Amino acid sequence: xxxxxxxxxxxxxxxxxxxxxxxxxxxxxxxxxxxxxxxxxxxxxxxxxxxxxxxxxxxxxxxxxxxxxxxxxxxxxxxxxxxxxxxxxxxxxxxxxxxxxxxxxxxxxxxxxxxxxxxxxxxxxxxxxxxxxxxxxxxxxxxxxxxxxxxxxxxxxxxxxxxxxxxxxxxxxxxxxxxxxxxxxxxxxxxxxxxxxxxxxxxxxxxxxxxxx
Amino acid sequence: xxxxxxxxxxxxxxxxxxxxxxxxxxxxxxxxxxxxxxxxxxxxxxxxxxxxxxxxxxxxxxxxxxxxxxxxxxxxxxxxxxxxxxxxxxxxxxxxxxxxxxxxxxxxxxxxxxxxxxxxxxxxxxxxxxxxxxxxxxxxxxxxxxxxxxxxxxxxxxxxxxxxxxxxxxxxxxxxxxxxxxxxxxxxxxxxxxxxxxxxxxxxxxx
Numbered sequence: 001x002x003x004x005x006x007x008x009x010x011x012x013x014x015x016x017x018x019x020x021x022x023x024x025x026x027x028x029x030x031x032x033x034x035x036x037x038x039x040x041x042x043x044x045x046x047x048x049x050x051x052x053x054x055x056x057x058x059x060x061x062x063x064x065x066x067x068x069x070x071x072x073x074x075x076x077x078x079x080x081x082x083x084x085x086x087x088x089x090x091x092x093x094x095x096x097x098x099x100x101x102x103x104x105x106x107x108x109x110x111x112x113x114x115x116x117x118x119x120x121x122x123x124x125x126x127x128x129x130x131x132x133x134x135x136x137x138x139x140x141x142x143x144x145x146x147x148x149x150x151x152x153x154x155x156x157x158x159x160x161x162x163x164x165x166x167x168x169x170x171x172x173x174x175x176x177x178x179x180x181x182x183x184x185x186x187x188x189x190x191x192x193x194x195x196x197x198x199x200x201x202x203x204x205x206x207x208x209x210x211x212x213x
Numbered sequence: 214x215x216x217x218x219x220x221x222x223x224x225x226x227x228x229x230x231x232x233x234x235x236x237x238x239x240x241x242x243x244x245x246x247x248x249x250x251x252x253x254x255x256x257x258x259x260x261x262x263x264x265x266x267x268x269x270x271x272x273x274x275x276x277x278x279x280x281x282x283x284x285x286x287x288x289x290x291x292x293x294x295x296x297x298x299x300x301x302x303x304x305x306x307x308x309x310x311x312x313x314x315x316x317x318x319x320x321x322x323x324x325x326x327x328x329x330x331x332x333x334x335x336x337x338x339x340x341x342x343x344x345x346x347x348x349x350x351x352x353x354x355x356x357x358x359x360x361x362x363x364x365x366x367x368x369x370x371x372x373x374x375x376x377x378x379x380x381x382x383x384x385x386x387x388x389x390x391x392x393x394x395x396x397x398x399x400x401x402x403x404x405x406x407x408x409x410x411x412x413x414x415x416x417x418x419x420x
Contacts, residue, residue: 035285039304039319041336071321071336073304075287086289088302090321100291118313118342153340153352182336182356183319188308193283 032109034190035077035084036124036147040183042159044068044091044175048209056207062162062174068093070175072159074145076107076126077188081195083107085126087145089161089175097134097173099143099163104128106202110146111213115189122187123148123158123213127203132163132173142166144206146176147185148213154184160210169205178212256393256418257343258286259318261303264295265409271295274303276316282309282345282420297408298325298332314420315342318398318413325410328379328403334358334412339398341415349417351396353385358399379404393418 044066051061074087083104091097105128112122126145131138142164150156160176261274273293276286290303300320307316319338325331335357343349358365361377365384373384381404386397398413 035308037287037306037308037317039302039317039338041321071302073289073302073319075289075304075306077285079285084285084287086287088289088291088304090291090302098291101289118310118315118344153354182354183338184317184340184354186308186315186317186340188285188315189310189313191283191309191311194285 032107032113032115032124032190033078033194033196034115034124035075035188036126036149036185037075037188038147038149038157038159038183038185039073040154040157040159040177040180040185041069041071042177042180042182044070045178045211046174046176047211048171048174056209057171057174062171062209063095063097064173064175065091065093065095070177072161072183074101074126074147074159076104076124076145076147077190078107078194078196081197083128083197083200085128087126087130089145091175095134097132099130099132099141099161101143102129102131102140105142106200108203111148112187115187118189120187120189121149121151124187125203127206129166130163140166141172142169142206144203144208146210146212149185149187150179152184154180154182157183157185158212159185160212162206162209164206169207171207171209174209176210176212256416257309257314257316257420258307259305259316259339259341259415260411261288261290261305261318261320261413262293262295262300262323263411263414264297266296267407269296273300274305274318274320276305276307279307279309279314282311282314284309295410297327297410298323300324300412309420312345312420313342314344314417315340316415316417317341318415320413323399323412325401327401327408327410328405330361330378330380332358332360332380332382332399332401334399337398337413339396339413339415341394341396341417343393343417343419345420347419349389349394349419351387351394351415351417353396353398353413355384355398358384
């Protein structure tokens, strides 16, 4: 009987492991060993501007002026075992929001994770820390930038940016252009000399507000 | 229930666990196979804004050239000034994929004043690419271009040239050679030769 109980315990343990492993991908974003680059402009769409009890940005809503013009230049990926990238974003409004990437902390695949040709399309998220200047003064934030390459020459490409309070990861600013009004976003195939860093899973800590993939 | 039955359950559970492990989405790097392509590629790079004024050259957001066809480079600048103007959100990248290289440059809110003329543009971008089979391609985008108060619509043709007084503006300037391609979205120069400005330049050398 003791032997039977032991085997039941082992079976339950293995079964539990199976459940745990199967559940992991649901919240984990897949790192990508490729690159995404782009520059352009768009008219800001921000469905979270008006706050409320169900707004992920809270009762005050997220900054980001709907209808204002925004410009971006951003790139991300992995290079030689480290995250790679940089970027700038400007909202042309009285808010004067200007974000500049300080460091890339994660780079993950959203759509089409297996890029095999330079013509492939797909979506990537770049997560990191940025310095921001605005009418509220300078401060640092975490960011999640989403870039979608829908083909050439930039037709239906999309860009979005969310900024988060560093102390509690609450989203404080949101803007997206779906699609962008001008410019181009390009997903690039990785090359064999490139290696991914140990996944940081930092993107997992930042809520996703984008309405596109 | 027999001992054999429990043993079978354990084996089945283990098999499922192994299957789950294999099915997990590991980093894409593990899925990349060897790519075709040779080692070196020189001359693939991009510059958002470059100006030569009275013999002095200033380059803003410039990647330099790829070290080889596996290199990647990027440059971003919030805003920048040259002796004859300024621009914002300056961006340039150069990417080597082994058998394929590409570069891009863009900027926003360009404002130049040279040779008694003013040139402004809302957004400017250039892209260039080359592959190991010898193919090259390039494209440019110029939006909101105004020269001396006159709106200019790009025709889409290569080397569209506009001369206004003492300045010359070339849109979609393409230089093709056996080794690659260079595309300048805008090239502005004065007739006295004192000012030469290239806005959004992208080059790609056949890898």
